[in-house]
Amino acid sequence: xxxxxxxxxGAGAFGTCIASVLSHNFEKVILKVRSVDVYQGIxxxxxxxxxxxxxxxxxxxxxxxxxxxxxxxEKENGKVELIVSGLPTGAIKSYFSENKERFDKYLDxxxxxxxxxxxxxxxxxxxxxxxxxxxFPDHKESFTFLSGPxxxxxxxxxxxxxxxxxxxxxxELITVSKMLSTSYFKAFISYDVKGVLLGGALKNILAIAxxxxxxxxxxxxxxxxxxTRGITEMLRFGHVMxxxxxxxxxxxxxxxxxxxxxGSLSRNKSFGLELAKGRKPQEIxxxxxxxxxxxxxxxxxxxxxxxxxxxxxIFDAIYQVLYEGADPKAKIEELMATPPRFEHD
Amino acid sequence: xxxxxxxxxGAGAFGTCIASVLSHNFEKVILKVRSVDVYQGIxxxxxxxxxxxxxxxxxxxxxxxxxxxxxxxEKENGKVELIVSGLPTGAIKSYFSENKERFDKYLDxxxxxxxxxxxxxxxxxxxxxxxxxxxFPDHKESFTFLSGPxxxxxxxxxxxxxxxxxxxxxxELITVSKMLSTSYFKAFISYDVKGVLLGGALKNILAIAxxxxxxxxxxxxxxxxxxTRGITEMLRFGHVMxxxxxxxxxxxxxxxxxxxxxGSLSRNKSFGLELAKGRKPQEIxxxxxxxxxxxxxxxxxxxxxxxxxxxxxIFDAIYQVLYEGADPKAKIEELMATPPRFEHD
Numbered sequence: 001x002x003x004x005x006x007x008x009x010g011a012g013a014f015g016t017c018i019a020s021v022l023s024h025n026f027e028k029v030i031l032k033v034r035s036v037d038v039y040q041g042i043x044x045x046x047x048x049x050x051x052x053x054x055x056x057x058x059x060x061x062x063x064x065x066x067x068x069x070x071x072x073x074e075k076e077n078g079k080v081e082l083i084v085s086g087l088p089t090g091a092i093k094s095y096f097s098e099n100k101e102r103f104d105k106y107l108d109x110x111x112x113x114x115x116x117x118x119x120x121x122x123x124x125x126x127x128x129x130x131x132x133x134x135x136f137p138d139h140k141e142s143f144t145f146l147s148g149p150x151x152x153x154x155x156x157x158x159x160x161x162x163x164x165x166x167x168x169x170x171x172e173l174i175t176v177s178k179m180l181s182t183s184y185f186k187a188f189i190s191y192d193v194k195g196v197l198l199g200g201a202l203k204n205i206l207a208i209a210x211x212x213x214x215x216x217x218x219x220x221x222x223x224x225x226x227x228t229r230g231i232t233e234m235l236r237f238g239h240v241m242x243x244x245x246x247x248x249x250x251x252x253x254x255x256x257x258x259x260x261x262x263g264s265l266s267r268n269k270s271f272g273l274e275l276a277k278g279r280k281p282q283e284i285x286x287x288x289x290x291x292x293x294x295x296x297x298x299x300x301x302x303x304x305x306x307x308x309x310x311x312x313x314i315f316d317a318i319y320q321v322l323y324e325g326a327d328p329k330a331k332i333e334e335l336m337a338t339p340p341r342f343e344h345d
Numbered sequence: 346x347x348x349x350x351x352x353x354x355g356a357g358a359f360g361t362c363i364a365s366v367l368s369h370n371f372e373k374v375i376l377k378v379r380s381v382d383v384y385q386g387i388x389x390x391x392x393x394x395x396x397x398x399x400x401x402x403x404x405x406x407x408x409x410x411x412x413x414x415x416x417x418x419e420k421e422n423g424k425v426e427l428i429v430s431g432l433p434t435g436a437i438k439s440y441f442s443e444n445k446e447r448f449d450k451y452l453d454x455x456x457x458x459x460x461x462x463x464x465x466x467x468x469x470x471x472x473x474x475x476x477x478x479x480x481f482p483d484h485k486e487s488f489t490f491l492s493g494p495x496x497x498x499x500x501x502x503x504x505x506x507x508x509x510x511x512x513x514x515x516x517e518l519i520t521v522s523k524m525l526s527t528s529y530f531k532a533f534i535s536y537d538v539k540g541v542l543l544g545g546a547l548k549n550i551l552a553i554a555x556x557x558x559x560x561x562x563x564x565x566x567x568x569x570x571x572x573t574r575g576i577t578e579m580l581r582f583g584h585v586m587x588x589x590x591x592x593x594x595x596x597x598x599x600x601x602x603x604x605x606x607x608g609s610l611s612r613n614k615s616f617g618l619e620l621a622k623g624r625k626p627q628e629i630x631x632x633x634x635x636x637x638x639x640x641x642x643x644x645x646x647x648x649x650x651x652x653x654x655x656x657x658x659i660f661d662a663i664y665q666v667l668y669e670g671a672d673p674k675a676k677i678e679e680l681m682a683t684p685p686r687f688e689h690d
Binding site: 130131148149150151152155157159160161162164173174177178181183184186187188189190218219220221222223224225226227228229231232235244245246248249250251254255256258259261262263332333336337339340341342343344 | 353358494496499502504505506507508509518519522523526528529531532533534535554563564565566567568569570571572573575576577580589590591592593594595596599600601603604606607608674677678682684685686687688689
């Protein structure tokens with residue numbers, strides 16, 4: 001244990017598992033939780049809502065209010081060395097503008113920042129980095145962005161997990177990567193912030209498609225083929241944002257996509273499986289507590305493709321299935337009915 | 346049906362399924378089979394050894410000898426428009442030097458050629474294209490090379506299947522792609538012959554690693570992470586052979602790797618699973634009729650890495666497990682125990 005205090009904002013499954021990783025290297029990890037039922041569980045040493053049945057390390061504590069959090073930090077005389085944000089992308093804007101002063105102070109005092117948010121805002125087409133850089137323009141180098149193949153439950157089980165960590169500052173990347181480093185968790189660093197965030201967002205769309213394909217009764221060949229063609233399209237989105245192609249076939253792109261399409265645990269895949277049964281998107285979403293990021297991202301990608309004239313046949317087809325009631329089987333047949341063409345052009 | 350006759354050399358599972366694809370577009374598809382038991386099955390309309398229980402199309406016929414094959418071609422007055430080679434890489438050299446005259450004649454008469462062979466010769470470090478270009482230097486443009494995510498059984502079931510087809514001649518690529526085109530099968534074309542062949546070969550090594558990881562009890566996170574880091578190494582092999590990075594995250598690279606690591610049907614993965622149980626490589630191989638390409642390819646990749654000074658930590662670790670009795674769990678821990686580093690460098 002070489003660090004004092006880390007704060008994790010938001011105790012969803014992923015925020016909680018990152019808190020567990022940090023608990024190896026920090027004296028105290030404070031989970032800042034808004035909802036009362038999650039908070040109560042954390043106080044009893046378990047995230048009963050999102051990761052039921054898994055005991056948390058004893059140096060992970062919950063805080064429901066800022067006052068409570070400040071008291072814990074004070075009592076421990078614990079300098080806040082790392083802030084982790086596990087908020088959904090849609091919540092970043094309001095949360096960090098409302099609490100800007102507090103975070104300015106942490107950052108001024110040298111705290112590093114690690115965002116776990118994935119997704120594209122379907123209204124503004126902005127990504128998490130756009131918000132953070134906008135609200136904290138003097139601390140851009142303090143921000144890092146984590147993404148990669150990491151089911152929270154498996155991280156809790158100490159399964160070996162490799163992720164990407166992107167940011168603008170070399171020192172900060174190395175610092176946060178070390179803070180996250182354990183015998184089972186490893187964050188590879190990268191300067192390609194947009195690529196890592198875009199990979200983490202767009203792969204959710206293909207995960208839905210993977211679920212639909214499986215649900216329709218197609219098997220391994222079809223799934224592998226469609227995913228691969230989908231990644232080729234992902235690169236075109238990256239191209240207009242100046243990200244590096246390698247990032248998309250790295251951990252935050254291909255790696256996460258492999259996980260998400262082949263692991264039965266993924267929410268986006270389950271969503272696709274339900275769609276294939278003929279259920280309506282909104283109906284499925286209403287019946288779940290957790291967010292299906294890929295659904296909103298599909299719309300954002302559709303709008304991005306229009307805005308930047310990106311050729312995106314597969315992503316468009318998924319959009320039409322999710323938002324315009326198109327028949328997935330007919331869409332697949334349409335995609336197949338094209339003359340010989342080059343794989344990469 | 347717009348073509349006369351296709352010849353498929355070798356009736357393994359994959360050769361047989363490509364014959365089935367071709368049966369939609371050719372009047373006659375002749376499977377040239379060496380082993381008597383496979384041949385007898387084909388004559389009865391079924392590849393009883395490699396694809397038992399699946400009925401072959403009626404225009405697929407077997408030929409045990411060249412005389413028999415010539416008789417069928419003559420009788421049908423069927424021009425041979427396509428030759429498919431489904432031989433294991435190790436068999437190409439002797440087969441096509443022994444029968445060179447015959448194939449020269451087909452090629453002179455305008456036949457196209459499609460090779461299904463994957464793998465690197467562990468003695469000479471040559472790939473299938475090296476052999477074909479060596480024996481048929483005047484017909485280089487006639488040769489195409491197919492690779493991609495395609496379990497034979499699923500192709501037989503008419504599951505949608507997308508593959509890469511590489512070659513030097515634009516017209517020939519389009520021609521063969523059309524010959525292979527059905528409502529469920531599609532070959533995307535590419536000029537990157539070495540990339541497609543290298544992807545198809547090296548992915549077998551990572552498939553073994555995927556099996557070992559699964560067999561050791563690691564789960565989705567670990568598998569996705571290791572595969573992704575493995576592809577990064579594949580690119581370095583491609584680099585010394587001037588292939589395009591895109592090829593490795595295309596159908597013949599990433600696509601086939603997704604299939605092979607996540608589908609339970611893959612031979613290389615099963616091999617890895619058995620290894621994880623503590624069985625010796627040679628013992629597993631001796632107990633199977635089919636070839637585990639990845640085993641030999643691991644040695645070839647190891648030698649290639651030495652020859653060209655390729656940084657190949659993961660591939661080397663797999664080599665040490667397969668050929669030097671190294672403990673896979675210890676190797677994985679070793680790979681994890683490195684300081685923060687850039688994901689792509």
